[in-house]
Structures are given as C-alpha cells and as structure tokens.
Amino acid sequence: MELITIDRGLCKKDGICKAVCPMQLLQVGEEGFPEMIPGAERFCIACGHCQAVCPRSALTYAGVAPQECTPIDRNKAGNLENLENLENLIKGRRSIRKYKKGAVPHETLERLLDMVRWVPSARNGQPLHWLMVEDREKLDRLAGLVADWTRKNEHYSQMATAWDQGFDAIFRGAPHLAVAHASVDAVRPALDCVIATTTLDLAASAMGLGGCWAGVFIEAADSEPLREFLHLPEDHKVYGALMLGYPSFNYQRAPQRKAIKLSWL
Ligand SMILES: Cc1cc2nc3c(=O)[nH]c(=O)nc-3n(C[C@H](O)[C@H](O)[C@H](O)COP(=O)(O)O)c2cc1C
Ligand code: SF4
Structure with a gap:
C-alpha cells in the first residue's frame, strides 16, 4: 500500500x-x-x-x-477565553495527597489516557506503555515493596517508618496509580514518559480528578522485587508515575511560586 x-x-x-x-x-x-x-x-x-x-x-x-481523523476546531485556538481557561487549569492543578475512597470509572481513566496519545514524543516514537494499578490491595502490596526499598536508602528512611506506623506516604491512599514505562532503547524514553505523565496530570485536573507524581516509587521501580511485581518487560524502565483519584479537598487559590527566571538572547 x-x-x-x-x-x-x-x-x-x-x-x-x-x-x-x-x-x-x-x-x-x-x-x-x-x-x-x-x-x-x-x-x-x-x-x-x-x-x-x-x-x-x-x-x-x-x-x-x-x-x-479527529477534527480540530480551529476557532477555539487563539481565543482569549480558552487561554484564560488553560491558565486557570495550569495554575489550579495541585499535587493531591488526600483522596476520596471511591474508584474512578474505567471509561474516565481510558478517556484520559486516550487523550494523552497526542502528546509529543521524540521522533514520534510513541514508545510509552501505561500500566494502571487500579486495585487498592495491589497498591498496598506495591507500597510495601517501595517501603522495603526505602529501608536501604537513608534519604527516604522516614517513609518506611511511616509505612510501619500505618501511614501511606508513598501512594497517599490514592485508588489508582498510572505507571508510564518504555523501552530503554527508545529515542528519548524518559522525556517522552515525563511529558505524557505531566499531560495526564493536567488532563486529570480538568476532569475534576487529582494526581500526584509518585517520585519515590519511580526511583524504586528498577529494583528486582518491583520489576517482578509490575511484570515489566526486560528492556523497559519506569519513567513516570501518577497517583490518581478524586481529591478530598478543593484548592481555592494558587500558591505562591518563584518569579519567572528569564533572559533574552
Ligand atoms: C518528578 C516529580 C516527582 C515527584 N514525586 C512526588 C512524590 O513522590 N510524592 C509526592 O507527594 N509529591 C511528589 N511530587 C510533587 C511535588 O512535590 C509538587 O509538584 C510540588 O511540591 C509543587 O506542588 P504542585 O504540583 O501542587 O504545584 C513530585 C513532582 C515531580 C515533578
Ligand atoms: S514524516 Fe510525517 S509529514 Fe512526512 S511523510 Fe511521514 S507522516 Fe507525512
């Protein structure tokens, strides 16, 4: 053809x-x-x-x-109202660390991940695979493995202590974890996964969900017990992971951020 x-x-x-x-x-x-x-x-x-x-x-x-192909409404581009909506979304997105108990419906999660297919990727390689951990019992087991990993890392040792005391500082009680993994042989797997995970975070916020990067999990994910639990293909690594769920609290205002550091050349 x-x-x-x-x-x-x-x-x-x-x-x-x-x-x-x-x-x-x-x-x-x-x-x-x-x-x-x-x-x-x-x-x-x-x-x-x-x-x-x-x-x-x-x-x-x-x-x-x-x-x-999916049509794009060009009338919506360059529209100030859209820009204001986007600005509100970007400034209003927060890392959510308190979740309601309920699970997010499959269709909602699939719609989000489907949307994220349109993010940029190096050489349009689209190397990303998602793994959605959607069972809280499995997330607890995963958190336990991460806690064990932190025991050997003094930088994170307080996470294991918290876990032992019954507090989940690893996944914050979120009902879901979206894991972005890709082959190490892709052109820019880490950047591709970070872009997709960041976009997912923003899209989730637009749908009234909350997300939070699971940074400690990402670091631990290359250890053998976690690789085995996640059934990662041999040549794959985890480069992004986002807790997901319905936020317990709504933020009323954007927090302070550093002034833009900008130079013109
Ligand atoms: C790469 C990366 C890893 C992160 N890992 C964690 C994490 O493991 N746990 C957590 O609670 N927050 C994590 N965060 C969230 C940051 O703490 C958060 O983005 C920052 O405090 C700013 O808050 P905001 O996202 O609400 O603006 C991570 C963020 C990024 C970008
Ligand atoms: S590289 Fe992109 S624009 Fe060029 S022919 Fe292939 S699909 Fe078309």
Missing part, C-alpha cells in the same frame, strides 16, 4: 504538506501534485502532519482517510 495517496480532485497543489514534513520526504510530482520521494517511505516517522495540515482533506495516509 502507498503510504500517501492524493485525491487529485481535491488537491489544490498548495504544497503545504511538503512544507510541513519534518523529514522532507515529499516532492512535487510531474503534474504538480505532492508525492513521496521514491524510496523515502522508510524515513517516515508517521507523524501524520502532511495529512493533518491539508486544508482540502486531500491526503490519505497509510490507508486512513482524513475524514477518519
């Missing part, structure tokens, strides 16, 4: 698809229509920009017609 096919009845030969291709894989064919440079398919990173940008819906990519 051709990677790219052009509907010649729709294409206006505007060259936009060729202009946006990050790998410069497109050329203008004899009749002025865009086409893949012969033999260039193997360099395609499947970013889909050529298809996503076409104002005429003329480009089919890998057998997927433009009508099958």
Whole structure:
C-alpha cells in the first residue's frame, strides 16, 4: 500500500504538506501534485502532519482517510477565553495527597489516557506503555515493596517508618496509580514518559480528578522485587508515575511560586 495517496480532485497543489514534513520526504510530482520521494517511505516517522495540515482533506495516509481523523476546531485556538481557561487549569492543578475512597470509572481513566496519545514524543516514537494499578490491595502490596526499598536508602528512611506506623506516604491512599514505562532503547524514553505523565496530570485536573507524581516509587521501580511485581518487560524502565483519584479537598487559590527566571538572547 502507498503510504500517501492524493485525491487529485481535491488537491489544490498548495504544497503545504511538503512544507510541513519534518523529514522532507515529499516532492512535487510531474503534474504538480505532492508525492513521496521514491524510496523515502522508510524515513517516515508517521507523524501524520502532511495529512493533518491539508486544508482540502486531500491526503490519505497509510490507508486512513482524513475524514477518519479527529477534527480540530480551529476557532477555539487563539481565543482569549480558552487561554484564560488553560491558565486557570495550569495554575489550579495541585499535587493531591488526600483522596476520596471511591474508584474512578474505567471509561474516565481510558478517556484520559486516550487523550494523552497526542502528546509529543521524540521522533514520534510513541514508545510509552501505561500500566494502571487500579486495585487498592495491589497498591498496598506495591507500597510495601517501595517501603522495603526505602529501608536501604537513608534519604527516604522516614517513609518506611511511616509505612510501619500505618501511614501511606508513598501512594497517599490514592485508588489508582498510572505507571508510564518504555523501552530503554527508545529515542528519548524518559522525556517522552515525563511529558505524557505531566499531560495526564493536567488532563486529570480538568476532569475534576487529582494526581500526584509518585517520585519515590519511580526511583524504586528498577529494583528486582518491583520489576517482578509490575511484570515489566526486560528492556523497559519506569519513567513516570501518577497517583490518581478524586481529591478530598478543593484548592481555592494558587500558591505562591518563584518569579519567572528569564533572559533574552
Ligand atoms: C518528578 C516529580 C516527582 C515527584 N514525586 C512526588 C512524590 O513522590 N510524592 C509526592 O507527594 N509529591 C511528589 N511530587 C510533587 C511535588 O512535590 C509538587 O509538584 C510540588 O511540591 C509543587 O506542588 P504542585 O504540583 O501542587 O504545584 C513530585 C513532582 C515531580 C515533578
Ligand atoms: S507522516 Fe510525517 S514524516 Fe511521514 S511523510 Fe507525512 S509529514 Fe512526512
């Protein structure tokens, strides 16, 4: 199958698809229509920009017609009200450390993770795998393993003490933990997972959920007992993890933050 096919009845030969291709894989064919440079398919990173940008819906990519893609409402971009909403969301997101007991429905979690598929990833590698720990009993066992790991690390030893005293300073009693893992052989697995986890945190906040990075867990996740518990593939590492659940309290205002450190060059 051709990677790219052009509907010649729709294409206006505007060259936009060729202009946006990050790998410069497109050329203008004899009749002025865009086409893949012969033999260039193997360099395609499947970013889909050529298809996503076409104002005429003329480009089919890998057998997927433009009508099958998620439409984007351009009227919403550049709208000040949207910017204010986004600003409110960014400033209003907090790391939540007190959760209500109830679980988040599967559909809600799936909707969030589905949304996050559109985050950037190095070379569009999309190497990320999610593991959703959704059973509080399993989370307790996992927290116990993390607590054991902290016993050998004096920096975190108070976490084990708290755990022994019945306080979960590791997952804060959250009903879910979203774990982002990827192959160490991906182009930038750590950055890709961090971007996705951060976006998940923000999207969760927009849906009235709360999240909190599970940093100690991430550090402990490469130890053998945790790898085994998580069934991580041999070449994978955990690079991001977010507790998730319904927050017990709503924040009324944004806390103080340092002034922006900015220099212009
Ligand atoms: C990489 C990373 C790891 C973190 N790990 C933890 C953690 O293990 N436990 C925790 O309670 N908070 C953790 N946090 C949350 C930070 O403490 C929090 O983002 C910071 O205090 C600012 O608060 P805010 O997120 O509400 O603005 C982590 C944050 C990041 C970015
Ligand atoms: S999918 Fe991306 S890399 Fe591949 S041809 Fe289209 S724009 Fe270029």
